[in-house]
Amino acid sequence: MKAAILYEVNAPLKVERVTLDEPQANEVLVKIVATGVCHSDLHFMKGEMPTPVPVVPGHEGAGIVEKVGPGVTTLQPGDHVVMMVSFSCGKCRYCVEGKPTQCVENLPIMSMATLPGGATRLHKGEQQLNHLFGLASYAEYAVVHERSCVKVREDAPLDVVCLLGCGTSTGIGAAINTAAIKPGESIAIFGCGGVGLSAVMGAKLAGAGKIIAVDTLSRKLSMAKKLGADYVINAKKEDPIMKVMELTGTGADYALECIGNVNVMTQAFASIRFGGKFIVVGMAPLGTMLSIAPFEFLLGKTVTGTVQGDIKAQLDIPRYIDLYMNGKLPIDKLITKTYSLDEINEAFEALAKGEIIRSVIKF
Numbered sequence: 001m002k003a004a005i006l007y008e009v010n011a012p013l014k015v016e017r018v019t020l021d022e023p024q025a026n027e028v029l030v031k032i033v034a035t036g037v038c039h040s041d042l043h044f045m046k047g048e049m050p051t052p053v054p055v056v057p058g059h060e061g062a063g064i065v066e067k068v069g070p071g072v073t074t075l076q077p078g079d080h081v082v083m084m085v086s087f088s089c090g091k092c093r094y095c096v097e098g099k100p101t102q103c104v105e106n107l108p109i110m111s112m113a114t115l116p117g118g119a120t121r122l123h124k125g126e127q128q129l130n131h132l133f134g135l136a137s138y139a140e141y142a143v144v145h146e147r148s149c150v151k152v153r154e155d156a157p158l159d160v161v162c163l164l165g166c167g168t169s170t171g172i173g174a175a176i177n178t179a180a181i182k183p184g185e186s187i188a189i190f191g192c193g194g195v196g197l198s199a200v201m202g203a204k205l206a207g208a209g210k211i212i213a214v215d216t217l218s219r220k221l222s223m224a225k226k227l228g229a230d231y232v233i234n235a236k237k238e239d240p241i242m243k244v245m246e247l248t249g250t251g252a253d254y255a256l257e258c259i260g261n262v263n264v265m266t267q268a269f270a271s272i273r274f275g276g277k278f279i280v281v282g283m284a285p286l287g288t289m290l291s292i293a294p295f296e297f298l299l300g301k302t303v304t305g306t307v308q309g310d311i312k313a314q315l316d317i318p319r320y321i322d323l324y325m326n327g328k329l330p331i332d333k334l335i336t337k338t339y340s341l342d343e344i345n346e347a348f349e350a351l352a353k354g355e356i357i358r359s360v361i362k363f
């Protein structure tokens with residue numbers, strides 16, 4: 001089968017023929033139908049986050065189960081699945097506490113780029129290839145742990161709902177679960193890429209009174225308006241902190257940073273009211289630091305983060321898909337372009353330049 005391989009950081013991906021082993025215990029073989037092109041992969045490809053190479057990236061995959069390994073009880077051949085960027089073992093304290101995206105297995109999977117438990121199933125000749133996020137969906141097929149998959153309704157278009165495997169559910173969940181917006185409350189969303197725009201949609205679903213979207217590209221801001229933002233701020237033309245203060249009177253109840261830029265995080269934190277909550281959603285390069293005056297905490301402000309929008313994937317992904325299918329969560333609007341696997345480097349160039357909101361690789 002074909003897969004896109006990262007041999008060294010800051011080099012283009014190479015689409016080559018590779019070998020994929022049969023699924024072992026608790027693993028399934030998925031024929032990938034579509035996979036989103038997400039900024040998180042780019043962080044690894046640029047070396048801003050460490051990953052052992054060679055590695056097959058890709059973590060917003062959706063497809064159809066083709067074969068199941070021994071002991072698989074939750075899936076069978078023919079099932080349509082969306083793969084989850086955050087794995088949950090179901091046994092650790094976080095999983096048991098109902099915080100599956102914080103599962104202890106996630107960090108080793110992300111840093112070692114293996115399947116849960118440390119195995120790899122991909123080879124190029126004699127050479128072993130790693131699986132970024134334990135998924136490696138930039139390939140025609142993937143062998144993944146059954147718990148990395150959420151079974152979804154068969155009438156849902158996989159080339160749209162694949163986005164729910166990472167970025168889109170992160171944004172929606174950050175608004176609904178992490179901020180837990182109550183009807184009428186205000187939220188400022190910094191960064192209107194796929195994650196930020198999903199947060200706009202999530203905030204609208206939650207009944208936010210004032211949704212304020214901030215970006216430097218007018219194209220992205222007009223999309224934010226279409227998806228439910230009540231106000232948009234072009235941070236190139238206006239001071240976003242002053243403008244949020246003006247629009248809310250006191251500062252926003254919540255602010256989300258959906259880019260991974262510490263300067264923008266500082267602005268977002270300064271935009272919340274006394275007692276407001278600032279949520280780091282974007283993935284900042286490892287080694288960068290955020291500095292905050294401790295006095296701000298005496299104003300009752302909260303800073304927190306989120307892993308994949310604190311979703312409970314097995315419950316929330318089917319719900320988000322129902323909302324999409326009923327026209328209440330138009331995640332398809334995020335998809336600006338589709339590419340083939342052979343065009344994957346082009347897709348990443350367009351993403352890095354901000355030319356597209358989200359693109360999808362279709363097989």
Ligand SMILES: [Zn+2]
Nearest residue numbers: 089092095103
């Ligand atoms: Zn766990």
Ligand SMILES: [Zn+2]
Nearest residue numbers: 038040166167
């Ligand atoms: Zn992602």
